[in-house]
Amino acid sequence: MENCFDIGIIGGGPAGYSAAIRASQRGLKVVLFEKSAMGGVCLNCGCIPTKTILHCSDLYKSFKKAEKFGINAAEIFCDYEKIFNRKNEVVQKLQKSLTKLVQSYGVKIIFEQAEILEADKIKACDDIYHCKNIILATGSKPANLKGLETDGKFVLNSDDILKLSEIPQNILIIGSGAIGTEWARIFAALDKKVTVIELESRLLPLADGDVSKRLERLFKKSGIKFYTGTKVENISTKSVILSDGQVLTPDIVLVAAGREPVLPQMSIKLDFDGKFVKVNENLQTNIPNIFAAGDVNGKMMLAHSAVHQATGIVDYISDGKNIHFDKTHVPSVIYGSPEIAWVGKTEEMLNGTDYKVSVFPVAALGKAMADDEIDGMLKVLSVEDKIAGAHIVCPEASSLIHQFALMIDNSLSTQEILKTIFAHPTYSEAVFEAVSGLEKMSLSLPPVK
Numbered sequence: 480m481e482n483c484f485d486i487g488i489i490g491g492g493p494a495g496y497s498a499a500i501r502a503s504q505r506g507l508k509v510v511l512f513e514k515s516a517m518g519g520v521c522l523n524c525g526c527i528p529t530k531t532i533l534h535c536s537d538l539y540k541s542f543k544k545a546e547k548f549g550i551n552a553a554e555i556f557c558d559y560e561k562i563f564n565r566k567n568e569v570v571q572k573l574q575k576s577l578t579k580l581v582q583s584y585g586v587k588i589i590f591e592q593a594e595i596l597e598a599d600k601i602k603a604c605d606d607i608y609h610c611k612n613i614i615l616a617t618g619s620k621p622a623n624l625k626g627l628e629t630d631g632k633f634v635l636n637s638d639d640i641l642k643l644s645e646i647p648q649n650i651l652i653i654g655s656g657a658i659g660t661e662w663a664r665i666f667a668a669l670d671k672k673v674t675v676i677e678l679e680s681r682l683l684p685l686a687d688g689d690v691s692k693r694l695e696r697l698f699k700k701s702g703i704k705f706y707t708g709t710k711v712e713n714i715s716t717k718s719v720i721l722s723d724g725q726v727l728t729p730d731i732v733l734v735a736a737g738r739e740p741v742l743p744q745m746s747i748k749l750d751f752d753g754k755f756v757k758v759n760e761n762l763q764t765n766i767p768n769i770f771a772a773g774d775v776n777g778k779m780m781l782a783h784s785a786v787h788q789a790t791g792i793v794d795y796i797s798d799g800k801n802i803h804f805d806k807t808h809v810p811s812v813i814y815g816s817p818e819i820a821w822v823g824k825t826e827e828m829l830n831g832t833d834y835k836v837s838v839f840p841v842a843a844l845g846k847a848m849a850d851d852e853i854d855g856m857l858k859v860l861s862v863e864d865k866i867a868g869a870h871i872v873c874p875e876a877s878s879l880i881h882q883f884a885l886m887i888d889n890s891l892s893t894q895e896i897l898k899t900i901f902a903h904p905t906y907s908e909a910v911f912e913a914v915s916g917l918e919k920m921s922l923s924l925p926p927v928k
């Protein structure tokens with residue numbers, strides 16, 4: 480029948496479109512509903528627009544120190560309106576190519592808001608679609624937290640900030656997680672006055688403690704002011720009052736804390752885990768043929784995690800293959816210069832177990848000296864000779880981290896890793912050196928006493 484499908488997917492973000500492509504590759508008949516534009520938060524107001532702007536601010540930052548490298552670039556200035564327009568062009572191009580890609584797999588895309596009528600029925604624009612399985616991939620949106628309500632003018636969320644074609648001079652950011660840290664680094668690179676407020680006792684609270692300390696140093700170096708263990712007590716039309724009594728008067732406030740799930744209208748009753756859709760280890764909701772992938776289940780709010788979960792669900796539906804989703808195996812990246820990335824366990828998580836630690840300073844690399852990028856480190860943790868975690872502050876950290884993800888996923892021993900030859904001069908040499916350090920065998924550091 481025309482409106483009968485093996486899988487109905489609600490949401491065209493990373494979870495939704497990956498599930499759709501994988502389902503088609505598995506020979507399943509798929510329909511995907513998207514109420515807005517393909518690509519979800521990631522493409523339209525998350526990963527891609529922010530990284531497009533970040534690339535421009537990084538370029539500007541590099542040009543500012545060009546003289547150190549013997550290049551005369553005295554007259555440089557930054558035109559944010561052009562950066563803003565370029566960001567929009569990149570997003571539009573990717574939206575078009577993504578839509579074509581998904582359609583090239585024979586996936587039927589319905590650009591309408593979808594509603595779950597029954598466990599196997601989706602309604603969109605008065606049409607009913609019969610779906611043997613449903614994947615809820617409706618994502619998340621900024622939460623309007625009590626006391627930090629946004630108005631889109633003075634108090635902005637991560638969506639609002641991307642709509643500004645001009646950035647004011649003095650910005651206050653609430654939250655030092657991935658989004659807050661990234662914007663702080665973008666604005667500081669663009670010569671703005673930036674202040675970050677963090678409720679927890681350290682920046683990037685989810686990172687390894689040493690990474691947080693490094694970020695504090697990097698913030699200080701780039702002139703970013705920060706207050707940890709500090710709460711925003713009150714926001715009025717022009718000022719922000721902190722828990723220590725200080726009154727700050729920024730031009731705008733960016734609330735980079737808190738997200739909540741987006742849910743479709745439903746006539747069925749799903750279970751929730753707090754605010755998010757509750758799922759079992761196979762990402763099944765309490766209704767066995769309805770699954771939830773990506774931000775909507777709140778397990779880990781990252782695009783690659785959404786993709787991994789979504790393709791796992793399709794493999795489970797098509798082949799009965801169980802899903803193994805381990806949060807600690809998902810690489811996390813904090814973009815900016817230098818990049819920060821980690822995978823596996825932090826030293827705090829290993830507290831109480833028998834583990835080894837090796838820290839390699841990036842300054843010991845010829846490549847880092849050549850690039851003048853000496854402020855960084857690779858910290859590696861091992862348990863019973865296997866890599867348990869890696870924490871990187873270094874140029875190219877967003878790529879380097881996958882070497883460790885591979886080691887962890889495949890339970891490689893340090894001896895197995897050290898059989899590999901690492902090219903010189905590269906930042907990857909730091910991977911070799913940090914792992915060698917676990918055996919006290921680094922070739923670029925003095926002997927360990």
Ligand SMILES: Cc1cc2nc3c(=O)[nH]c(=O)nc-3n(C[C@H](O)[C@H](O)[C@H](O)COP(=O)(O)OP(=O)(O)OC[C@H]3O[C@@H](n4cnc5c(N)ncnc54)[C@H](O)[C@@H]3O)c2cc1C
Nearest residue numbers: 490492493494514519520521525593618773774780781782
């Ligand atoms: C500023 C920012 C920067 C980020 N940067 C990164 C990054 O660098 N790396 C990274 O990994 N992650 C990043 N993220 C997180 C990432 O964007 C999300 O984890 C990812 O988009 C989640 O994918 P998803 O498919 O679960 O949901 P979403 O991307 O939110 O997609 C959900 C889709 O469902 C649609 N939808 C919702 N309800 C309905 C309905 N009823 N009917 C039809 N369609 C519906 C929505 O319109 C949306 O398109 C960032 C997020 C933000 C906010």
